[in-house]
Amino acid sequence: xxxxxxxxxxxxxxxxxxxxxxxxxxxxxxxxxxxxxxxxxxxxxxxxxxxxxxxxxxxxxxxxxxxxxxxxxxxxxxxxxxxxxxxxxxxxxxxxxxxxxxxxxxxxxxxxxxxxxxxxxxxxxxxxxxxxxxxxxxxxxxxxxxxxxxxxxxxxxxxxxxxxxxxxxxxxxxxxxxxxxxxxxxxxxxxxxxxxxxxxxxxxxxxxxxxxxxxxxxxxxxxxxxxxxxxxxxxxxxxxxxxxxxxxxxxxxxxxxxxxxxxxxxxxxxxxxxxxxx
Numbered sequence: 681x682x683x684x685x686x687x688x689x690x691x692x693x694x695x696x697x698x699x700x701x702x703x704x705x706x707x708x709x710x711x712x713x714x715x716x717x718x719x720x721x722x723x724x725x726x727x728x729x730x731x732x733x734x735x736x737x738x739x740x741x742x743x744x745x746x747x748x749x750x751x752x753x754x755x756x757x758x759x760x761x762x763x764x765x766x767x768x769x770x771x772x773x774x775x776x777x778x779x780x781x782x783x784x785x786x787x788x789x790x791x792x793x794x795x796x797x798x799x800x801x802x803x804x805x806x807x808x809x810x811x812x813x814x815x816x817x818x819x820x821x822x823x824x825x826x827x828x829x830x831x832x833x834x835x836x837x838x839x840x841x842x843x844x845x846x847x848x849x850x851x852x853x854x855x856x857x858x859x860x861x862x863x864x865x866x867x868x869x870x871x872x873x874x875x876x877x878x879x880x881x882x883x884x885x886x887x888x889x890x891x892x893x894x895x896x897x898x899x900x901x902x903x904x905x906x907x908x909x910x911x912x913x914x915x916x917x918x919x920x921x922x923x924x925x926x927x928x929x930x931x932x933x934x935x936x937x938x939x940x941x942x943x944x945x946x947x948x949x950x951x952x953x954x955x956x957x958x
Contacts, residue, residue, distance in 0.1 A: 682896035689888045690888065693881065694878075695872065696872030697870070699868075699873065704885065704892060705863065706860045713853045715849040722847070741858065742831050746831035762825040764803060764947070765804075789953050791952060792948075792953035792955070804819065839851065852894075924943070
């Protein structure tokens with residue numbers, strides 16, 4: 681639910697999309713490092729790693745790609761579309777397992793993947809068939825949202841492996857810092873403001889850091905070591921529902937019947953795919 685509000689807070693900010701992604705990391709990193717230093721003695725006593733490794737660099741790079749594409753997609757398309765399509769990550773994870781590790785999947789996985797693809801087509805169809813320029817703009821946003829899922833899939837794969845060696849605090853502190861550093865030059869060079877115009881403009885950015893990054897991504901990293909993959913993946917489907925309802929209440933982003941059906945099929949297909957994954 682915390683991550684579900686990320687798109688809302690990004691829309692409320694008055695900086696460019698990449699800058700909002702950067703400030704999300706920059707404002708969260710000091711808090712995460714204070715936490716990591718506080719539990720440093722426990723980490724060493726438990727034999728956990730505390731230093732920097734290439735895996736952490738890779739996690740930060742993947743998450744930077746995810747944040748850059750997803751925050752940019754929110755600039756073009758609706759909060760609900762961007763969030764729904766970014767949840768395609770579990771399907772991309774499964775496809776990678778099949779391609780790289782020759783993992784065999786059950787019939788229910790294949791059925792779920794096909795349902796998810798059909799849902800994605802219905803979700804973006806109104807934007808693809810729109811006769812005005814707004815449709816093309818939204819279609820670009822939809823494509824960016826789907827592309828962000830590829831990077832988020834890579835991030836999840838790396839994080840899940842790194843979680844065996846790092847505490848949640850140390851893992852999030854390192855990965856958030858790397859992500860922020862990777863985003864910084866692009867955030868400065870991107871069109872639009874890098875800094876908020878007024879003091880109140882820092883509030884949405886602070887909300888992104890505290891609610892989405894610390895209250896969302898950190899909790900996911902922690903839960904991945906304590907919950908089954910099936911339960912955690914199903915629970916994450918609350919994210920697009922939260923985003924859609926919040927965008928409807930705050931911005932009037934009501935979606936049409938076809939998009940409602942597409943969104944429902946997309947979530948159902950992802951759920952089935954996760955059930956059928958090893």
